[in-house]
Amino acid sequence: MTVIDTNSNCSDKVEVLRAKGVTAVGRYYRVVHPEWALTKTEAQKLSSAGIKLFTVYEDTGHNLTLTAAQGKSDGQNALDQAMAIGQPTGTPIYFALEGLPNGYVESDLAAIRKYFNGVQQAIGSKYALGVYSNGLVCETLLDEGICSYTWLSASKAFAGTRDFYRSGRWNLSQMTPLDQDWDKLSVDINEVKTDFGAFAVTGAVAAAGVLAPTVADMAAAAASSGNFYNDVIMADPRFNSPKRIADPELLEPTTRDLVQAVIADAATNGLKLMIFETYRSQARQVALFNQGATKLKQVGVHHFGLACDIVKDINGQPSWKGDFSMLGALAKHHKLIWGGDWGTPGSVHTFVDTDHVQRVTLGRQARLFDGDWYPDANYDPYADLN
DSSP, rough: EEEEEESSSOOOOHHHHHHTTTTEEEEOSSSSSGGGGGOOOHHHHHTTOEEEEEEEOOSBSOOOSSHHHHHHHHHHHHHHHHHTTOOOTTTTTEOOOOOOTTTTOOOGGHHHHHHHHEEEEEEEHHSSSEEEEOOOHHHHHHHHHHSSSSESOOOOOOHHHHHHHTOOOOOOOSSSSEEEEEEEEEEEEEEEEEOOOBBBOOOOOOOOOOOOHHHHHEEEHHHHHOOOOIEEEEETTTTOOOOOOOOOSSSSSSHHHHHHHHHHHHTTTTTTTTEOOOOHHHHHHHHHHHTOSSSOSOGGGGGGEEEEEEEEEEEEEEESOOOOOOHHHHHOOOEEEETTTTOOTOOOOSSOOEEEESSSSSOOOOOOHHOOOOOOTTTOOHHHOO
């Protein structure tokens, strides 16, 4: 998987991108130098070719006016252009804060917050917010819940960049060398996590000389690279919702079936259970962290549709009172890991979560979060433990 960004229109470069194994292209929204901006036709041609997009708003890398008024203006411009090309709602728009030539520092953060306050006023809940900047800015806006996506610039000497890169909390990280020449297309290459906000537009048309993918092509592509997280969760309009979500449809299908089987078996044994939470967004995780409701800033297995919180149903209301050992026994019977012992009851655990079940072992989580693994329908976490 190769992910690039470029300020050039890629409409006539589809074959070059395919030859290089490109799976996603970062393109600009902007007012200054409009010839660099993503167009609807370009977005459709790339989507037709199976190449996804992610977007960034940038008019200047130098001397950006960091005020709420400027943020609102930039946010409105970005919103108008995103809607014009058909960017799906709920996906992120990154806003570039380069602060060249030396990058932003601690004393700039108050103004940056004002700028993003203006951006938020314009964007509302239509799109998620991302930032392209150094490590200091990325970490601050992520920790404070201002942005849910971060794109780390290639300037490793800027404030906080090396530390934030090592933390692995970024969604995209730009690599050097910059401005590589690919058949007169200037590109930068990026490291990526599973979720970096890539999308395709609808109404796609075939690029010149490129056949639009057939149903068979799309099925083959889904079989080789798709998964429930990429294909369903990322496309859901609630992807960035700060609200609690209890919809079982946002559980990966095998996980959903097993959860429903646990609830049905519990009812047979006289215990009425209910789903309390399925999918959880990074925005909700940050809000819970800021409220002191969790010790984790980064969302975990819930985010991937592989975990569910199941509580007792007392007259239609959720309850955490009493013993949850029956949930643990039923979870194991149905090959789900229970948060009461994390699949290893003989071990000492510093954290237990007795209303939580998941279809992934603790040891497999790092690969899940890094985006290089997702369970298939036959995955058995207890076999994985052994």
